[in-house]
Amino acid sequence: MSRSISTVDLFCGAGGLTHGFEQAGLPVKAGYDIDPACEFPYEHNNKAKFILQDVANISSSDLAEHFSKGSINILAGCAPCQPFSSYSRRYNDEQLKWTLCRDFARLIEECQPDIISMENVLQLKHHAVFEEFITELKKLNYYFESYEVNCLDYGIPQSRKRLVLLASKFGKINLIPATHQPEVYKTVRQTIEHLEPLSAGQSSKIDQLHRCSKLSDLNVRRIRVSKPGGTWRDWPQDLIAKCHLKKSGKTYPGVYGRMEWDKPSPTITTQCFGFGNGRFGHPEQDRAISLREAALLQTFPPAYQFVAHDQPVGVDLVGRLIGNAVPVKLGIAIARSILEHIHQVN
Template structure:
């Protein structure tokens, strides 16, 4: 592979990141040499995070339903039919997620793909990238993905899409995702090539050897490192104390009448990951927006009696330790991290786009 040639092509590529959040996709693409023109999102709490980590890129805080394509063109100086322009659309995905949560609020953002489609019709960029939960693909007729793909093909794009596991792309998580790469200026023959061999492990990213000193539950880190952990009740700490390290789960205390949770009494087979510890020698589970909470998944530290910290979650998402997350509430910061596209996955997508453009 002629990496110098790839870098030359990459230097021409430029991207607009719709639904950018804290900037995982933008940052990863920038690491592949792609210029990030802007991120667009309605979230106020992501603005400082995005701007601090992506100097030179604009953060357009707008509800996409109230943003017109001509206005975006004026603000960014972009024009229709630019073969080197990339539009990324990683819209909020909670409505299509299999995680059993109340879908009432997320229903308002369930069909933002149709809004993204407006901008593609107007600008016809060289490339379109979509990353989302697998549910948007498995329920494509309900999610309007089928309609979206038909529109892309009518506009002259050829598409490659499918379900991938981020653990095959340098991310230490079992994170299943739908990925679409569409291009109208060259032929897309495949999605990025997955790694071969053993997936990365939790111990490759966190732990004392990776710069994470042991901390207790409820620790507040005011530095930019954000090794902050959620507080735990005395009972939850006792539960963790008897949960075996590196992969132990709540079955360890299911026969303890004081520690057992009423909802799981006699039903140990359901939601087995809840209150569990991560394993040192396996990929982490999907880092969600509630990864800081012991009761929302297998988010217990492999050996310390706490859930993983904000920085540990960000590191498992492949954000560099220098990446600054700004906000005042632990829930807001965790949401920024958990909602993000893992930057390493995005970097590989960027390299793949460059190779397609160069072919």
Template structure:
């Protein structure tokens, strides 16, 4: 595949967004993140790129230019997702006072010095409700002031073949006068069928609660094109171990059928705090999704107490590898660190298939980028 352009990934984490761009034919030159453990994963899975650790506030434009060998104005795309916990709909104290809520200004500082042709910034959809849209306007105004035309849109990951309900806001901008278009859905009504949980994970070997299946062979040959693509030519499975749940949680799961939740657990087995809950509340907690469902949003821990993270067949929580599949990470991604750190890397990432769709949309807009695209 010919290179279609160059990419630098700020707040790269494990590298989900840059992986999507790489699949579309871009060359990833560098990634930067404060999380050194995620950086180990990024470095191992992006051997062509340089990982730069440390705070974004301490990252100079000159260092990025030195690492990439580029001059200002030569980079094709700067991508990044400033840490979003301050904005997340799951953070009930979210707002502009959260210290993480201003990190997009560091992204803009790097933009001013690098002068890339294109910008892609992503974040949680809850960004739209902060300060009556004030953060959105500040991002737009900041990009406009640097000479970029910018548009934003909330994209649904499942529309692009990701087996998960996930909403992300994307800002796409350029200074080259090219039109800005967002990717058109490829999956859904009158399109390709949505990819379900079972389409994504049914070929992975069974795992007992608290046990590891590192290095085990797949349970079956690929039964769905999604599995075949993510497996590629791998023969064994990594990061496939289940968290060890308590005896009471194991007992609770025995009562939860396919499509069920905490409401199927006998009252005396419920956590004390949930004994007072209305049956209309917390619909995802202790959820066991149907095989035909989309996964709920993969967060930074697949805690059965907080979401529908029980395996469709087995009495256990989802493994890191299953969460990574539901995020559309290739099986070649080996996540480093403790199991807790691995879940964080997976949950914080942009699904690579969603990133690839955005990357291909940029290629379709800009004649200066090669017309050779990755096969979707």
């Protein structure tokens, strides 16, 4: 390759996208995030430098410190849209979803990187801010393409659909073909069955992240009668919550469910450690999945550390880091697409 590559990861979180880029051979110089809890996992598991900074306050001169003259400069980012994210708490209901995407567009205009990667929720495509983003790319003479990605197609054992936009000054970037077909989609069994059994509220003595939440006596009774892939509708009447008996409750069949061994998991969220927060019950054991199991379903390596060994593991905090992350294998697929494009233009 005739030119070096410099990548900056905005909204880097705990490092899922960066780790995927590095595994694919795409170097990352720095990651920016507003959440101080991201610093340890980002720097401990990756070669890139973590910078604690609000994206609204980042300037082109900040990014210029990482972008080398003559190198191929890449700006990647996944602007969080969840109302419970650290960024979004700063904004009111109208602003919180898309303001960060506009900050991303501003930085693109100011520093004009050679290549852009954006990963986000599918819903973004149907909002005016996405059209604004596309208009900006056209104005700056980028070639671009957006893809609706099913993470199952890239070896991620999780039903998770995302929007991936790739743009370049050199030409269109094609997303690499799917690496997995439905008949060989990765399953929950292939991903977490090997881990030691736990009871609700128990922690592994070997892996501090392999710990699961406690269950109330009522939820212990509920999970014992829950079927893999089933819902609260399978329970005896005396175990069903009153809110589920209302008309509105019937629209939430995915809560209080178990995963199925031989299928992919549902989308891993920031609340995946709670039995009542989705279909996050272990397929066999009477508990919710552990933090390590959630991280593996997000395709983080088994040894990926989210907190230092001498620090307590906050379930809410680590759950947020895991659920907000870009799956590592999706990062690999995006990086491979970019690298193939760079090889072609060189």
